Amino acid sequence: MDKVLIRGLRVDTVIGIYEWEKQLHQQLQIDLDIGWDNRAAAEHDDYSKALCYDTVSKRVVALITAAPIELIETVAEKVAACILNEFQAPWVRVRIMKPGAVAIADNVGVEIERSR
Numbered sequence: 363m364d365k366v367l368i369r370g371l372r373v374d375t376v377i378g379i380y381e382w383e384k385q386l387h388q389q390l391q392i393d394l395d396i397g398w399d400n401r402a403a404a405e406h407d408d409y410s411k412a413l414c415y416d417t418v419s420k421r422v423v424a425l426i427t428a429a430p431i432e433l434i435e436t437v438a439e440k441v442a443a444c445i446l447n448e449f450q451a452p453w454v455r456v457r458i459m460k461p462g463a464v465a466i467a468d469n470v471g472v473e474i475e476r477s478r
């Protein structure tokens with residue numbers, strides 16, 4: 363399956379289960395693998411047939427920052443639903459990393475795959 367890829371999308375937002383986390387912004391790092399048939403865009407060098415990674419990135423940031431969220435699992439499900447329903451992608455893999463969350467780990471996160 364062809365894919366459109368977004369790597370290391372940084373989103374500063376209110377995220378976490380603890381009261382102190384609701385008073386500040388923390389950074390999430392997001393990787394997206396989005397199933398998309400890239401042949402139609404490539405055939406005639408036609409942007410209108412492409413899934414625009416810039417448009418997707420900005421939509422994902424707006425979605426996540428619209429309201430505080432407690433769990434990164436919730437972030438992952440919201441992002442996956444948006445990619446499938448708003449952009450009409452057939453399949454998506456979403457990885458959400460929260461690098462500041464565990465002091466003794468380089469990074470922690472979740473990954474999900476969803477399809478229509």
Ligand SMILES: Nc1nc2c(c(=O)[nH]1)N=C([C@H](O)[C@@H](O)CO)CN2
Pocket residue numbers: 377378379380383432433434435460462463464
């Ligand atoms: N599976 C998860 N575990 C934890 C989460 C989470 O979103 N998913 N969140 C926290 C806290 O918010 C933590 O990041 C604060 O450092 C703990 N565990």
